[in-house]
Amino acid sequence: MSVTSEETPTRLTDAQVGEMLALARDADSVELKLTVPDSHRRQTAVALGVDPLDAQIRQVYFFDTPDLALNAVGVVVRARRVQGRGDDSVVKLRPVVPADVQAERTSDNLVVEVDAMPGGFVCSASMKGALGPKAVKQVAAGSKRIRSLFSKEQRQFYAAHAPDGVALDDLSTLGPITVFKLKLRPLELSTRLVAEVWFYPDGSRIVELSAKAVPSEAFQAAAELRAFLAAKGLDVSGEQQTKTKTALEFFAAELTAAQPAAGPG
Template sequence: MNTESQRLLSEDLVKVLDLVKDADSIELKLTLPGSSYRQSAAALGVDPLEAQIRQVFFFDTPDLRLNQVGVVARARRIQGRGDDSVIKLRPVVPSELPDDVRASENLGVEVDVMPGGYVCSASMKHALTAPRVRQAVVGEVPLHKVFSKEQRAFLAAHAPDGLTIDDLSVLGPIFVLKLKLRPDAFSRRLVVEVWLYPDGARVFELSTKCLPGEGVMVGMEVRKFLESKGIPLSGAQQTKTKTALEFFSAELLASGPE
């Protein structure tokens, strides 16, 4: 077990367990360095032709005012499915969310755990009929048409004063390949995502979800499986959203006022 994992299990375990008891799920995540992508993909039996294509858009100001207060606005076009959108808040303490928000069937509270850290987020989701997202990002309909009334209220409660959905810029798209695997010698479903950025960079992420109370057990099982495949567990972790927002923010700021 490496130093980062020891730190998580010793210093942060109490905090993680406190969040998890009020969460809906846990997602264990690992991002891999680009140098190990081909080796890891081969070891897991990843076939890119079996992946689902997704197109992901973020919405924020050029200087990322939403992101600065922990709010993410996102919409996706998904191959073979409808569109969807989410307003995400992180970090959160689940017990501190308003009762009506916490009780919403559209709200999910999840603890993401990765080597060296964790974060709890609350996501207000909304399903859409295609091609609503495409219509919004090309300017045929206003951006607020992508988000439900409930999502807009959730955003208003946490965004900087006076900032609304229609004030935001489109950041994206990012193309994503998503593949669900059930590898031999592993009892759970493993999700592989490859995020392809316009500058040629990519983030390769492995993840699996479990119920609150299963995190430590599943974490040990995942570690054992990945180590058996020779997949590195100690690389610096990248967050897909942060990488995307920083890329498109720099692009918007460089292009000047719209």
């Protein structure tokens, strides 16, 4: 169902390509992703003509237990504050086979997408929701409950896939992560290119480039993107990092370290 590039070469085998095509046929979209090694970050910014003053600022909050019980079963619960826009939230399930969420696909708010990156791919199902501009800030401040960020259908989606006995209001707040998002429109590409920089509290960063395509055009778009980046002298064969996993592990470790030690029995 999924392959991670930490375990595989940067090229998919024929069998993996076949599996990804089967998933993509039943998906709503394919997102092509790659992370840029930090050592190449400045070179990438120059090559793509990135101007940080054009970036949209976001704050991303995750919700999970201190031992990441949701992550262990492939459930991601997230909310975002977005500069100049209302907040939003999502309950995401990954990896997933599209047929497993067929009942929920009657909702316009459920999106099934295949993320493809060098050496790997994963299919996810995201139940999305729109919020007002202060909703996430109020929850982060503790004045409203976590469940207030999620619609009825999001709560139902969560209940169907989360571990038994773990309610939304039982979760810990993990974050925020500050994110700069830039939309680029290179003349050489038929699709828009998005650059995101995730700033972690320890000073580390992950830079991700992505482009979306309809499933029938995914391989053409991937070849076009690869050729474009190669022409810019950018290496796309490095080890890929996962933004969400990195954030969850960082904040979970922080939570565990902050818990008081058990007293003598």
